[in-house]
Amino acid sequence: MVAILEDALSEKVLAGERISAAEALELYGRPLEALGALANARRDLAKAASYGERGREIVTYIVDRNINYTNVCNVYCKFCAFYRTEKDEDHYVLSRDQLDEKLDELSAAGGVQILMQGGHHPTLSFDWYLDWLRHIREKYPHINIHGFSPPELQHFAHLFGMPLRDVISQFKAAGLGSIPGGGGEILVDRVRERISPLKCNSDAWLEVMQVAHELGLKSSATMMFGHVETIGDRIEHLQRLRDQQDKSGGFTAFICWTFQPQHTVLKVTRPTGVAEYLRTQALARIFLDNFPNVQSSWVTQGPDIGQVALKYGANDFGSVMMEENVVSSAGTIFRLDAAQIETLIRDAGYEPRRRNNWYELLN
Ligand code: SF4
Known part of the structure; x- marks a missing residue:
């Protein structure tokens, strides 16, 4: 059991109160274990609110599958090793048969x-996307289509x-x-211009979330850091995420990695270590007081660190993810x-429960 520092800011966090950006910076500099204990306390408060007192003991996960329908992309993000141009021999667009094969495996x-x-x-074309969505919806009604990032x-x-x-309302229909x-x-935007200058800016990313939430679609929020x-x-x-959630309220979860x-062209002077990952996730759990769920990212950090992250604010283990192409x-x-x-x-001391996209427990 890690002792929690007794000071005004810790009391504020333990009481479930909102912290400012200046207080977040102060928390970030605290000993890792102390920050983790505060994040863990906030995780327990959030999960008791979602699932009742037993929620403190539950860690959820989902069985899903990545479908990366094409790797053709003209945005050339400097951190991306996935994209290809149409001149590259290994560029692809999945066929309907390939899609069905993946969905059959997922269903099984x-x-x-x-x-x-x-x-x-x-x-x-627009119709190509609509046809895919309608096809999946009709043939696989039990599978939620969590699709298309804001960019x-x-x-x-x-x-x-x-x-x-x-676009969003017709895709939803x-x-x-x-x-x-x-x-x-x-x-x-200063950061985005350096790592992905052709990708949409921050306001445009948030605009998609505003519109989607207004149209009744839930979404997740992510952060890729360490560059x-x-x-x-x-x-x-x-x-910006917390402000957006205050306005539109449709974020179900936060995931950082x-x-x-x-294999990317973006060079960093030093790799981001485990402690920094845990510290950042813990801070996010405390700062994002209006986000009910935080996922650990075992896909990028590995299973062991994904497990440890459950003690640093995460309440969800993400997905089985039968296929993953971008990080790999x-x-x-x-x-x-x-x-x-x-x-x-279980080994981390929690009860595993399957969930759907809306964090409803399935078993
Ligand atoms: S991250 Fe996405 S948008 Fe950027 S180059 Fe890769 S595939 Fe394209």
């Missing part, structure tokens, strides 16, 4: 969701010459069920099945 494994994202393809949706609005709201928080990286940003930039990112540098393109490959995830959760 008891999966309930696909995370469907792709590059910013320059020529796929993709802004790309579609631009490519199709349509208002963003019309065709079967889109929720929106992933991909492409958030760091919501500070060119400062600690202050990370806190500004969290501030460290930049994976292999950058050289990070971890695989876990549902039984392994449940063992990791």
Whole structure:
């Protein structure tokens, strides 16, 4: 049991009160174990609010699958090892048969969701996307389509010459069920201009979330850190997410991970270590007082650190993720099945429970 420092800021955190950006910076400098204990206390408060007192003992996970429908992309983010141009021999757009094969496998494994994202393809049509959504919705009604990151949706609005709201509402009518928080990286334009100058800016990313939430679609929020940003930039990112959640209220969860540098053109002077990952996640749990869930990121950090992260503010182990292409393109490959995830959760002292995208317990 880690002793929690007795001071006014710790008392404030333990009481579940909102902290300022200046207080976040102060917390970030505290001993890791002390910060983790505060985040853990806030995690318990949040989960008791979601699931009752037993919520403190529950760690959730979801059985889903990544579907990266194309790797063709003309955005060329410096941290990305996944994209290809149409001139590259290994570029692809999945066929309908390949899609069905993946969905059949997911259904057989008891999966309930696909995370469907792709590059910013320059020529796929609006009808191509609508056909895919309708097809999945009709043939696999038990699978939620968690699809299209905010930069993709802004790309579609631009490519199709349509208002963003019309794109999202027509996608929703065709079967889109929720929106992933991909492409958030760091919501500070000075940083975005350095790592992904052709990707949508912070305001445009948040605009998608505003519109999606207004249309009744829930979404997640992400942060990729450990590249060119400062600690202050990370806190500004969290501030923008918290402000957005105050306005539109549709974020279900926050997930953060460290930049994976292999096979990318973005060079960093020093790698981000485990302590910094845990410290950042713990701070996010405390700062994002209006986010009910925080996922640990075993896909990027590995199963062991993903497990430790459950003591640093996370209440969810993410997904079984039967297929993952983006992080693995950058050289990070971890695989876990549902039984392994449940063992990791139990060994950390929690009760594993499957969930759906809306964090409703399934078993
Ligand atoms: S991160 Fe996404 S938008 Fe950026 S280059 Fe890779 S596939 Fe394209």
